[in-house]
Amino acid sequence: MEPAWRQQGRGRGRGQGQGPGAQPQKESMRTQAPGGVWSGGGRGRGGGGDTNTDPQSAQGVSSQSKFDEVRRSNQEAAQRLVKSQCSSSSSDEDDEEETQAKDGQRGKILASTFTTYTDQTGGDVSDLQRTRQYLSDAFQSGALTCLVCIASVRRTQAVWSCSGCFSLFHVPCIQKWATDSVLLHSLTQEDPASQDLPWPCPKCRQEYPPSQTPNRYVCYCGKVQDPPPDPWLLPHSCGQVCDRALKPSCGHRCLLLCHPGPCPPCPKMLSVSCMCTKATPLPRRCSNKAWSCQQRCDKILPCRQHTCTSLCHSGECQPCPRTSVQRCVCGREETQTQCASPVWYCQQVCGSPLSCGHHLCERACHQGPCGACPRSGARSCPCGKTKCSLPCTEDVAPCGDTCDRQLDCGGSHTCSLRCHRGPCETCRQEVEKQCRCGRYTRVMPCHKEYICDTKCQNTRSCQKHQCRRRCCPGNCPPCDQKCGRTLGCRNHKCPSVCHQGSCYPCPEGVEVRCVCGVSCVTVPCGRERNTKPPRCREICRTPPDCHHPSREQHRCHPGPCPPCRLACLLPRPSCPHPCPQPCHDKVLVKTQDRAQLAGPWEQPSQPEFVRKAVPCPPCIIPIPRACRGKHEVTPVPCHQRGAFSCQRPCGRTLTCSNHSCTRECHVVKATTSNWQDRSVRCVRRAVGLPAPPGAPTPACCHATRGPAPPASKATVSAATATSPCCTSPV
Numbered sequence: 001m002e003p004a005w006r007q008q009g010r011g012r013g014r015g016q017g018q019g020p021g022a023q024p025q026k027e028s029m030r031t032q033a034p035g036g037v038w039s040g041g042g043r044g045r046g047g048g049g050d051t052n053t054d055p056q057s058a059q060g061v062s063s064q065s066k067f068d069e070v071r072r073s074n075q076e077a078a079q080r081l082v083k084s085q086c087s088s089s090s091s092d093e094d095d096e097e098e099t100q101a102k103d104g105q106r107g108k109i110l111a112s113t114f115t116t117y118t119d120q121t122g123g124d125v126s127d128l129q130r131t132r133q134y135l136s137d138a139f140q141s142g143a144l145t146c147l148v149c150i151a152s153v154r155r156t157q158a159v160w161s162c163s164g165c166f167s168l169f170h171v172p173c174i175q176k177w178a179t180d181s182v183l184l185h186s187l188t189q190e191d192p193a194s195q196d197l198p199w200p201c202p203k204c205r206q207e208y209p210p211s212q213t214p215n216r217y218v219c220y221c222g223k224v225q226d227p228p229p230d231p232w233l234l235p236h237s238c239g240q241v242c243d244r245a246l247k248p249s250c251g252h253r254c255l256l257l258c259h260p261g262p263c264p265p266c267p268k269m270l271s272v273s274c275m276c277t278k279a280t281p282l283p284r285r286c287s288n289k290a291w292s293c294q295q296r297c298d299k300i301l302p303c304r305q306h307t308c309t310s311l312c313h314s315g316e317c318q319p320c321p322r323t324s325v326q327r328c329v330c331g332r333e334e335t336q337t338q339c340a341s342p343v344w345y346c347q348q349v350c351g352s353p354l355s356c357g358h359h360l361c362e363r364a365c366h367q368g369p370c371g372a373c374p375r376s377g378a379r380s381c382p383c384g385k386t387k388c389s390l391p392c393t394e395d396v397a398p399c400g401d402t403c404d405r406q407l408d409c410g411g412s413h414t415c416s417l418r419c420h421r422g423p424c425e426t427c428r429q430e431v432e433k434q435c436r437c438g439r440y441t442r443v444m445p446c447h448k449e450y451i452c453d454t455k456c457q458n459t460r461s462c463q464k465h466q467c468r469r470r471c472c473p474g475n476c477p478p479c480d481q482k483c484g485r486t487l488g489c490r491n492h493k494c495p496s497v498c499h500q501g502s503c504y505p506c507p508e509g510v511e512v513r514c515v516c517g518v519s520c521v522t523v524p525c526g527r528e529r530n531t532k533p534p535r536c537r538e539i540c541r542t543p544p545d546c547h548h549p550s551r552e553q554h555r556c557h558p559g560p561c562p563p564c565r566l567a568c569l570l571p572r573p574s575c576p577h578p579c580p581q582p583c584h585d586k587v588l589v590k591t592q593d594r595a596q597l598a599g600p601w602e603q604p605s606q607p608e609f610v611r612k613a614v615p616c617p618p619c620i621i622p623i624p625r626a627c628r629g630k631h632e633v634t635p636v637p638c639h640q641r642g643a644f645s646c647q648r649p650c651g652r653t654l655t656c657s658n659h660s661c662t663r664e665c666h667v668v669k670a671t672t673s674n675w676q677d678r679s680v681r682c683v684r685r686a687v688g689l690p691a692p693p694g695a696p697t698p699a700c701c702h703a704t705r706g707p708a709p710p711a712s713k714a715t716v717s718a719a720t721a722t723s724p725c726c727t728s729p730v
Helices: 004-011 055-118 126-139 171-187 675-686 713-722
Strands: 031-033 037-039 159-161 168-170 269-272 282-285 323-327 334-338 378-380 387-389 430-434 441-445 509-513 520-524 575-578 587-591 608-612 622-626 633-637
Antiparallel strands (some): 269 282, 378 387, 509 520
């Protein structure tokens, strides 16, 4: 009997399978292994058979049942895990959907909250948008950051809000900031103890006095200290009505609950007329109550003659832009002047009789009464020591005392004459005076200035010339000589007064003309050397420098003309064809000095280009020519029109009548029509001997001779002398 585990191994994959998790059949006491494999049967291919009831078989069945139980429990645990994951993912999606729904609902709440503030206003809602942003940031966790410690502001932390920029800061952070700012500011002050040094906001730099340094935690509106955190309220809000005065001040107060940021515009509805008060009052928001009816203002302007032509507007009307005839203040003259400034004064003296009835007003054109007579009331004598009341028609007589008025000498001297009318005399007291330069002293009258003859040796402001002024007190005047230095143009001298530093550029202008002189441009003097001539649209007038009577037309230009591009067409001395190449009478040819360098420190000179006449190139017109041996006719360039070789063998029959000439194509001069004469010439030329004119042609003996070995040139020459008819071996 085989063990149960071996029986399971043999039966794997051969029995009748069932689905996973199927219950074992009790009738046949067979169990199903994982994967739908039957086990515990007979040894066959999974068919039927008697059930084994041995103890070992029973032990195998019990172990298999335990394995199935463990497998089922694992499968159940796996299914529970899958269900939990699916439920968790669905819960996350639900949370995300719920969060999005909350955000959308929050946005709808904010939008509905501010709807009443934005409808029918038609004005600037920038402050409203700021309030919306602050409320939105307060809803979101971590959206607000303390700019001192760069950390998030939490719901349960004590904060302080700036009244200028409405930023939130931790109370300990802002207290440390205020202390450090005041200390730093005190270090830069000369007397910090006598000043109440402010501290600025870390963001908007709005200054606060030391008394406003935050020392307690209050809500946004400042009503409640240490507001408790409420999940149904904004963080750091007390939940009460804000009740802060709205800005700009309109007498109304904020109706929102305690909130961060600026208060929104005033939402109160008022019945307000237009800015010119002509139209019927309409209900408008208090924050945007000013409106225009778009009609003409027609208010009387200050000139009292014209009305405002602008459309309905706010504030004062613009000054009258018209002119009108206006009288002066005294009413004697009239002139055409601006209505915006109708008050003007003429130059006539008033001349109205004063209240005394004896004198006239000497003031110029003025407003109001002329006033009392200046000679009425108590008047003093000329020296001012005595006073008396006399009619305005009588003059006050001198008192007879010493004048004692201060003289014009500038010292402590007084007038020694008796009380008198008019100016006092010149001071004639002798005093010791010092000259202006302070070198000498002299006793002289007080009213005179002492000037010595010493000439100042100091250098003037130009630092070139001496002052040379008599008795100079030290304030030497600027140099009055001309500079006279040669300017940068090298053509003129500086016309300015002598000065320090560089001279100004030359003020003169120089004309730079083109080659033909038609176009010109004005440049500062000295720049004409580096200034290119202006562009000229005239035709170049430079005569040609070649054999052609005229050049190709081109614009006026600086420098030499471009090379002539016309065809040469000059006849060649050895050819009847004219030269078809471009003109080459003046061709740029590169030349270089080949002088030996004096040392390694010297650099070779740059190549120069000169214009030279170049001879005409050889004629390349094709001309038909026959070769030397008259074998072919080929077109050859005109400059190669002499006899040429076609590189073929001669091919003429020699005098032996058995062979042909094997020499390369050559010239054959036949003086007679006898073929033997021509053959003799070919044979003699084959061995290098010229055929004499009229020489007889000997009979060829080559046919009676046997083959002979190749011979040298001397042997061939000797053989030719005896048998010149043939040189070809057989």
